[in-house]
Amino acid sequence: MMKVLCPTVFTLNINGEDRRVSVKPSDTLLHTLRQELGLTGAKPGCENGDCGACTVLVDHLPIKSCLMLTVEAVDKKILTVEGLQNAPIQKAFVENFGFQCGYCTSGFLMVCHSLAHMHPNASDATIEAWLQSNICRCTSYEEIEAAIKSILNINE
Missing domain, CATH: 3.10.20.30 (Beta-grasp domain)
Structure with missing residues (x-):
């Protein structure tokens, strides 16, 4: 039984x-x-x-x-994502057009929010590695990378 x-x-x-x-x-x-x-x-x-x-x-x-x-x-x-409430990554996604249809956006926002807090000086390789955990079917990752880079403490 x-x-x-x-x-x-x-x-x-x-x-x-x-x-x-x-x-x-x-x-x-x-x-x-x-x-x-x-x-x-x-x-x-x-x-x-x-x-x-x-x-x-x-x-x-x-x-x-x-x-x-x-x-x-x-x-x-x-x-x-409901708990982010105006986190810098949200503004960065809007300013850098880091989304299209929006379906994957909340997942990317969460990954990028965590990355920014854990690796504020992340290298390009680190950013790429973190973004590989999520898939976007609509846009290139360039806009998403630009969004995360815009809030990191990267000296270029």
Whole structure:
């Protein structure tokens, strides 16, 4: 006989606020953010960790939320694109036309936000390596690279 797993209530720290959620053990963080909390900035794309549209920051690191179970996020700090609220990278994306259709943009914003904080003097190679974690099907990466470079402390 198959055992049915009931939802469990957890508290998640999302965008600096504790939020109670009822989730099944198999629920991904992406599902919980979108379906349970109404935070739709992280997008379902490939749902196997390749495209990066679902990227959020967990303890300041970019994580593909489609691959992380919600229960793994308990006791961690989660930042979604909704929590950026006028971060410099958002303005940089607008000024450098770092998006077209916008579907992948939230994932790129999260990766670039983390990169700017972890590597404020990032080299071109470091920027390229970080951006490889996400896929944009509409634009070249030149505009995205220009956006991140515009907020880094790079001496050119």
